[in-house]
Amino acid sequence: MQKVRDADGSAQTGYRGLLRNHEFAGLFAADVASRIGSQLGKFALAALVYERTRSAALAAVTFAVTYLPGLLGGPVLSTLADRLPRRGLLITCDVVRAVVTALIALLGDHIPLALGLLLLAEFFRVPFGAARTAILADVLPAERFAAGNALVATSQQAVQVIGFAAGGFVVVLVGSPAALGVNALAYAMSAVLLAVFVASRPAPERPAGAARHPILRDTWQGLRIVRDTARMPSLFCLLFLGPTVLATAEGLALPLAADLGLGDQGAGILLAAPPLGSAVGLLVVGRMSAPRRNRLVAPGAVAVGLCVAAAGLAGPAALVVAALLLAGLAMGHVAQLQAAIVGLVPAGARGRVVGLANTALQLGQALALLLAGVIAQATSSRGVLVGAGVAAGMAAVTVVGRDSFGRRGALPEPEIADDLPGGGTVAPRLPGPAGAQPAGTQPADVRPAEAQLAGREVEHRPAG
Incomplete structure (x- = not known):
């Protein structure tokens, strides 16, 4: 990886070097695909709800539903990222969201059912986000985590800026049900990228003799x-x-x-x-x-x-x-x-x-x-x-x-x-800084x- 030197002598690595790490590149591409699909899906479902009901309130509920899982079950659901293999959890969340979103595309005329399915899909977003950040720290060395996380966060901001505008274009072009189908494909693509590029790791280890708690x-x-x-x-x-x-x-x-x-x-x-x-x-x-x-x-x-x-x-x-x-x-x-x-x-x-x-x-x-x-x-x-x-x-x-x-x-x-x-x-x-101790050494205290x-x-x- 190409490195440059700061004035204080610290080495730093460019973003191109990060993308040469195949695991990080796979995580990054999967996260972008997943978020694009999520933004498109929320817009498409809101447009579908408004088209069917002409209710601004129900259209707003579509967006409000996406906040509920994190507020209601965020701390508990995120604990799964410390109890299960993180790569497998990421793939499972994407596969479930792909299936549920495909069902929304097929059953979108039933608005209460569609909103319930959206809520279910959003519950799987919570452990996905926790596992993605946790596994990013497993993939990258400590001194590169900040740069890798910043690159992922930048892509998230870009998706937020572009997503709704692109969502409107796609919905007008192909219609809400087809746009929801694209959302399902995006989740499936994310699952494939994770399966191909990210190495399988066991669940985070517990120290010897530690019991698994509720x-x-x-x-x-x-x-x-x-x-x-x-x-x-x-x-x-x-x-x-x-x-x-x-x-x-x-x-x-x-x-x-x-x-x-x-x-x-x-x-x-x-x-x-x-x-x-x-x-x-x-x-x-x-x-x-x-x-x-x-x-x-x-x-x-x-x-x-x-x-x-x-x-x-x-x-x-x-x-x-x-x-x-x-x-x-x-x-x-x-x-x-x-x-x-x-x-x-x-x-x-x-x-x-x-x-x-x-x-x-x-x-x-x-x-x-x-x-x-x-x-x-x-x-x-x-x-x-x-x-x-x-x-x-x-x-x-x-x-x-x-x-x-x-x-x-x-x-x-x-x-x-x-x-x-x-x-x-x-x-x-x-x-x-985190990771500053030489490998394999610990201070006496x-x-x-x-x-x-x-x-x-x-x-x-x-x-x-």
Whole structure:
């Protein structure tokens, strides 16, 4: 892989080098196919529901249904990514979604049944997302995870920007049932790519003597890991703030566009600006070395909120769009937050922690969309943007000030104590990025995190 040197001497690898990794290339292509199919399918079903019922409310329900599985069962369903072979779980989820979507295409005239099938398909999206992120950390070395995850996240932003426009074109061209059939084929293609390119691995190992617990206990253990791992709560807070405040701007795009005299087309521009900026920001930050990414966490987290507030204060429409674009660009710091979270978690708990993060994000975005509209109705769209942006910026300042992000050079790698059944503790390892220890070595006062999940007594020695 082609490497260049940063000013601080850290080696970094270009994105072309990532795509030469056949497993990553297969995961990446499968994720793109799956997301394109999902976006197309949601649009096609919403169009079909509206065509059959002429009910705007039912058409909106079609999109709302996609949020329910993550909110209702996200933490529990994500635990499957730590209990089952991840490649097999990914393929199973795609195959089930392909079959269910094909049934929707055939039975679309029965609207309640079609919505129920959509809900079923979306439940399988939850463990798919957790397993994809967890297996990405298995496929890529620790120092390349941030770049790989940033590339995947960039493709997701691109699909979000392009997907609905392309969905409308496809639906007009071939009709909603055929578009749903294309969605089913996309899921099937994703399953084939995963089967061909991704190596088979066993389920995440449990330490010798560890018993398999009920799934709810494993889910609770994931919550304990997030709570007790050094700096993890702060990382979750920062990961929550940026997307949530941007969702406020998304929810107010239509009234803000009306206020600016832009109309519906202008609302589309306002909606496209943040994900477009995010795509660029993630690509740029993902290529940086870990120390540089870590130094960007604090200013990036604060800048997202301040840019959203600036969008509320800006006068001309061009400045509003520029502010939202910059808010998306500042979201590039999320590449480091996600890499730090995955690096701090033992391999056998990644699925649960990723699932909890995804659930927190969806909950925050759903609440932001709801509250932004309600408060704007009583005040003004611009006032809500200013208030939400300033509040998010101040919250970010509080979090980064407490944990001093970027001042220590790298995030510590944690040591997870046994399976945290009741009062387990977490002690930080020696400061350094995830994966920084030479292969096959451990400091005398550090035990491998995976070995701590056995549910047995573990000797703790004070660091240093």
